[in-house]
Amino acid sequence: METLKSLLHSLKRVLIIIAVIALLVLSIRVTKPDLVKLVSSFPKAKSIMGQLLRPEILGRESEKITVAQLVPVPCGSVANPEVPASGPRITVDPPCGNPKDKVQVRGYELPKNAELSIRWILPDGGLLSIKNAVTNANGELTETMELRPITAAVDGKPAQLAFEITLPEGKVVASQTLKDVLDAMFVTIFMALIATTIGTIFAVPLSFLAASNITRKGWLGSAVYYIVRAFLNIIRSYEPLVLATIFAMIVGFGSPFAGVIALSITTAASLGKMFSESVEGIDSGPIEAVTATGANKLQVVVYAVVPQIIPDFLSFTIYHWDINVRISTIIGFVGGGGIGYFLSQRINTLQYSQSGTALLAIILVVWALDFLSSEIRKQLV
Amino acid sequence: MLKVEHLTKVYPNGTVALKDLSFEVPDGEFLVIIGLSGSGKSTLLRCINRLIDPTEGKITMDGIDITAAKGAELRHIRRQIGMIFQHFNLVKRSSVMTNVLSGRLGYLNSWSSTLGYFPHEEKERALAAMTRVGIADKVHSRADALSGGQQQRVGIARTLMQEPKLILADEPVASLDPVLAHSIMQYIEKLNEEDNVSVICSLHYLDLIQRYAERVIGLKDGVKVFEGLPSEINRAKFKEIYGEEAQDMRATALV
Structure with missing residues (x-):
């Protein structure tokens, strides 16, 4: 009996290994890696990379x-x-x-x-x-x-x-390309900023509605809680790129506005979820204590709730601005405007050294914002 | 004079926390409530300042019906009743000053206080309260930078800002070590004696009860099973209230 059990056990293990290998083989077949081509295209790669690595900055x-x-x-x-x-x-x-x-x-x-x-x-x-x-x-x-x-x-x-x-x-x-890149970069950063702002404005009320300790009281509260939460989860499952594609078709290809709408929606949903978890995590003790001093509801919110959530809210918002800048750099590829749109146009017209300028700008800005946002968030905790 | 008459609290899930409880607290008395966790001590204290609404019964303070009060009237009653908590319940990220000042909110204009404005004399009052409990040097510290004993003293200073007639203390020393426990109890006792504030305090340790209580009420499953002087609580009585497995609990053997 014991031997049969251990035999079955090792059989199971062998089957799992075979299944994993089969999956890997399948995925290699599907993705068609062509190492020969990677090597044979070396001259082409050298030319493209050479231009990309020599970005046009000065003229x-x-x-x-x-x-x-x-x-x-x-x-x-x-x-x-x-x-x-x-x-x-x-x-x-x-x-x-x-x-x-x-x-x-x-x-x-x-x-x-x-x-x-x-x-x-x-x-x-x-x-x-x-x-x-x-x-x-x-x-x-x-x-x-x-x-x-x-x-x-x-x-x-x-x-x-x-x-x-x-x-x-x-x-x-400074070359004209550099000036164009800087212009497009400003558009991108402000696109992310305005989208984060709009998203946050919607996220705050949504987060309170989606926080069980605030909303989930009585049947009406529970209904609101579940509806808002489901709504946030559904919206969150849409990629900003997909939304930007849709809005680019509506408001015009290459318009930063398309990117702003798409990012605002996903930011509202994603921050709404993050904020609601922060609201759910607050300590009820201070609320009880401030209420007990005879403070009214507004004073309780200002003195017992806000100090507890403000650092999280600010930190999440800045973090999301950082994410939004990253997304908006590529959102232009699907018609969202800004640096991505500039880059996609230059790549499509084979202007690789100008593309290099845009890529360099993206790397620098993403790096700088990443550093800045983590420094600011460190101060907030 | 606080009067509790036939107080009953049944929670929505059916738990009976308090059953037909009646007692009186004369002005200036130090009353201690004892009983197991879950015996209804916290519920009782929270019914008195209406953080919890009682199911039945009546509580009056100087003839004013607390149980019937609403809105502004309720807030007016609450500001005369200070409360000290087991876990201090400070806003951890706010400064000690802000935490102490928040005790005064019931007296202040709603709008200016919402914007963070406190008149100069209120800040003076806060400093005086902090000096009284020996934390004046911590004014600008964040509340969570303080030790447990210091945090509880901030809690007491916050209560002082209310100029209370009555202080409810919900296991004020249960999170502190025995030496600090006595120090905190002494501050509360001082308020009781110097400011003639009535105190209703829930406690667990027999030596603290015998040292600080003027009168003791014992609760078991929401029912009053003892009311009398601390000296009347002997080992047998203690076991009756706390159950057969109860050991003679003392905060410290030194004092």
């Missing part, structure tokens, strides 16, 4: 100069302009013409190897960009262009042909 301030020359169209509408003998200048050959005529445009003594954009400054002040070009090593440029009807002089005022030249070697400044 050169682009200083621009403009050189312009009057071009009378048609000839005789204005006197032919003089061309300076030296310095950055443009010559037009012939110096005037009718629409559809071809003219040769030459630039002299311009910055060397500089990018420039050729454009018309129309008589009414409007700009008409023609093309981008680069000067040669001598700082010269030759282009053939066609005069257009829109470049005709109006009331004796001719159009001008202009080169807008971007000088290399400008001052080192």
Whole structure:
């Protein structure tokens, strides 16, 4: 009998081991790990990681100069302009013409190897960009262009042909990407802040309704207690990402508002649950003692209940703000706005070094808030 | 003069905590209630300041019916009745000062006190109360930073703020060691003698009973089984109240 029992026991153990192995094999088959591909894609990974690890933070301030020359169209509408003998200048050959005529445009003594954009400054002040070009090593440029009807002089005022030249070697400044990332990051942090605030405002009353020591009295109280608790549990089971996807469809893709709504709802539910446990954990002794001094209900709440729950409430709220910043960094991927939306756009357009900037910002902000919130919470306990 | 007449308390679950209890407490008396845990001592004390509503019976203080009082009138009665608890019941995270001041809430404007404002003379009063129980140096400490004996003294200072006519003490020394027990009992005794405050105190230790009580009431299963002088409680009586297994319990053999 004893041997049979121990035999069954070891058989059970073997069966459990077999079942676990079968589950692991199944999960490996389902997830299709492809180690060969991981190795063979190394060059691609190197390129992507290289760009990601070189985030675009600083850029050169682009200083621009403009050189312009009057071009009378048609000839005789204005006197032919003089061309300076030296310095950055443009010559037009012939110096005037009718629409559809071809003219040769030459630039002299311009910055060397500089990018420039050729454009018309129309008589009414409007700009008409023609093309981008680069000067040669001598700082010269030759282009053939066609005069257009829109470049005709109006009331004796001719159009001008202009080169807008971007000088290399400008001052080192924060790149546009960094500015965009910071903007998006502010949106994210404030999105989390406002969502945490709204969530907390709803969570406080809900938590008292979901606290058994406050609400669960009589059949009505019990009903409210169970309904609120069930409501909180149901809402809590929705991922903020799923909710954000739904609200992004309603209020517009990429709108921070979608993220705010989604985060507010999940924050209210999750903090409501956490607060209610804190309220359930309060010591009834002080309530009894303050009531016994002849204090009214409001005074009892202020002097016996609030001091007991305030540190927990503040601590949970700050903790949740921290969580909400984390979630809102990725909520943009599903259309919630902020840094996640910026990042998803850059990844989709293969701008990896700009994605790197966004990733770096996310890491820094999450780290800083994590540190800050734990420091503040330490002070509260 | 406190008068308890035919007091009965039945809890919703059917437990009869007090059964047809009647007694009187003349002004300035030190009355001790004894009995096993669950014999109804705490229920009795809480019925007197209406933290618990009695099922039947009547309690009057100086002719005013406590059992019928409601709202503002009830709060007015409560502020004349101080209460000291076994577990001190301080707000642990608040300062000693705030805990002591909270004893004055029944006298203060509801709105300004809710915002945390206390007039200067109330703070003076609180300091005087703390000085009287020897904790004036702990004004700004958090309540939970204090030892048990100090916390109970904060509890007494809080009660002093009420300028009570009657103090209910619910096993005030049960959480303290024997030496502290005597120290706390002496503060209560001093209030009783110097301020002529009546005291109703529940106690377990025979030596404390004989040292501090003027009169003793014994409860067993919510029924009064003894009323008399402490000297009348001999070993036999004690066993009658506490049951056959009772040992002669003393807080300390030294005093």
